[in-house]
Amino acid sequence: MISIEARQKLIEIVGPENFDDTKVGLLVYSYDATPQFQAMPEAVIAPRNTEEISKVLKLCNEYKIPIVPRGSGTNLCAGTCPTEGGIVLLFKHLNKILEIDEENLTVTVQPGVITLDLTIAVEEKGLFYPPDPSSMKISTIGGNINENSGGLRGFKYGVTRDYVLALEIVLANGEIIRTGGKLAKDVAGYDLTRLFVGSEGTLGIITEATLKLIPKPETKKTILAHYIDLEAAAKSVSKIIASKIIPTTLEFLDQPTLEAVEAFAQIGLPTDAKAVLLIEQDGPAEIVAKDIERIIEICKSENAVSVEAAKTEEEAEALRTARRAALSALARLRPTTILEDATVPRSEIARMVKAINEIAEKYKLWICTFGHAGDGNLHPTCLTDTRNKEEIERVEKAFEEIFAKAIELGGTITGEHGVGVMKAPYLEMKLGQAGIAAMQAIKSSLDPNNIMNPGKIFAKETRKRVVVSK
């Protein structure tokens, strides 16, 4: 509970216009993009600068008030749901691109910048910021850093972590630290930069970031390959990589996803195919042409029913947009959509998709699968209805089996969505008790009063996942 005294001090720090504890104001921030999770905060604040955030954290630390930093709330792990009440902290005043440094190939931003705006701004200078999470039109870069977001170009270019060079961070005790620099090499002490990337707001608040850029690839080509069976698609992926080609994008969609996307986007996708690969390569024109030619050969030799290259950039963009729309397309079909991101070594994709289908059948559930084949990062998506308690119990069991299978195949319970509340009960499968204990020790050392986004990453006693909080 926020005392009257603490409330008054908060208002003094951020100004009354940046403090809201009206019922409607709180309701808006009681949930994020994750289905099934809702909890009311006690206040929503929008500090104007780092110093205000420092004062807010000092106050929260003194009064033991939970604080949840929140970008656009597009995460899928209930990472920004204020499950323990307290304050939701918004970055609407920290939303500027501070500098694009063309000599050092960096961009310095405040956390509230929208990912797509950043992407566009640097591309105008002939530079490139590769991470492209599906939510990039809405998500903030601060959210991306806290979740270590992936995207469709991850196979070739890596994830958000690979592009964060420096951070300004306000620690739980209110101290402001700066990590890293415009430096490719920096080994002055522990790698706090990367410890904070993906820490889901549980260790401190990121207030500024310097990101690495690369030259914008000269050209890009897109192809679509259809298969009548899954194994053939998986074999194509293996063979492309065995040929020492690293495509930018290697996306996989199964038949149910394909049908849903086509119904949604209507761009003439072959809904009779059992699996589709969306493959892109970028780089110098002559290399892209050579790689694409070789990829087409490989897909054909692995029994692709058809392989089509996008003829125009509009056609290519339509294909990419269709893939990005997969979640929205599936979400229309039943009341509740639970999107997971079990991830396996790329060599295990066919086995994993087969296992998902068998598990879906066993529990009589509707599960569609799409994802990033190059990364082994799959998105089994269950179309269900939370009002049906009996069905939801089956969903729980099915996902537990899916995660166990991913771990068995050398994979992980989450490739790019984060742990949040949703995956916390399963974290031990991946890390073991000793691994979780090590992470909890780090958490306690930096946030002894557990004010930073409490209840995330580390599970309480319950093993149940789909729970409406509070």
Next chain:
Amino acid sequence: MISIEARQKLIEIVGPENFDDTKVGLLVYSYDATPQFQAMPEAVIAPRNTEEISKVLKLCNEYKIPIVPRGSGTNLCAGTCPTEGGIVLLFKHLNKILEIDEENLTVTVQPGVITLDLTIAVEEKGLFYPPDPSSMKISTIGGNINENSGGLRGFKYGVTRDYVLALEIVLANGEIIRTGGKLAKDVAGYDLTRLFVGSEGTLGIITEATLKLIPKPETKKTILAHYIDLEAAAKSVSKIIASKIIPTTLEFLDQPTLEAVEAFAQIGLPTDAKAVLLIEQDGPAEIVAKDIERIIEICKSENAVSVEAAKTEEEAEALRTARRAALSALARLRPTTILEDATVPRSEIARMVKAINEIAEKYKLWICTFGHAGDGNLHPTCLTDTRNKEEIERVEKAFEEIFAKAIELGGTITGEHGVGVMKAPYLEMKLGQAGIAAMQAIKSSLDPNNIMNPGKIFAKETRKRVVVSK
């Protein structure tokens, strides 16, 4: 002090043939490649497997015995000097390449594998492990991971950190954890993998690592450009990058270094040049040819006196070897060589080299500078003599000013050598008190008894650097 009881238990764990506390045995491991640091350990052990290491750490934790994991001891920060006594732990039994996975593009190794052996083994399969520290013929991969080693290819390909996908770690309490996987994407909790990379053996002992590989570049070309002034060389670097070319290697040598290298290697380097750039590009043949042509144009337009392309692979290798030999070449000239690695944003290189020269002149010291221009990672190298106390005092003052200048220009006190004992007194310049406090909190949380390589990274009261310990 290791008690008789603890000694007996250690021998039981590793076997008498893997335990040594003879005076001569201890002496060998009383120093590493860092000049000026020596301290006697109380025992040297070589466990045969992870389980033995776990037992050793449990014992050390119980008896509060310092333990220093050591690869080949090639580090330049006294990181493996047992300054607080205790045990030096060797990896001579953990020296196997366990698997090269061509489908997932990974290699799994034990920490004692020599870096060059790893490089050769994967290249035989058409794969490529980019990090190439100058010590790679002798250094172990475990040492590289603990120091987050860089190398000559860092500008294009990044450093060791960027290639570590998974670790097996024995924590200070003896628990064995596994982080990451053969996975490009994994956000299951905090990034322990990267927290341990570069942690200099202060958080636990790495007993296995899975590293990312990439396809081996098709071809490589090497050129050498000579300049009569430093600014022209720096401008060439800026202009190459502004042209959106990212060369594999962009090495810089100043005139004194050049002279020393030529005297050592005798390959006909132009010793009258004030600065030399060694530039390499790799990749598909047609792109390399185009890039190299453009780089030559740029160097010429920026007043390079001459630009020569290596005509044969032998010629190119001679140039690379000469650059790698810089430290050895300089080390011949005076009794003591102190090699530093102050690092700045690449745009600040000319300013930094100018400042180094001015500081050398001010303190009447012989400082040669070479390094990785693409990364802004410079190696000002002081040729001195520790027996001359008055001169060494000037060396101290000069390096303190060099570090201060690097920080002022947005850089860091160490780009790739690590903190160890040597840089510990300067760490606060980079991180501030709050940054150091955060790192110390993490250290204490994972190693509460401070048994893991104690005395490294975090300075004691002294600010003096060149001190013979104990």
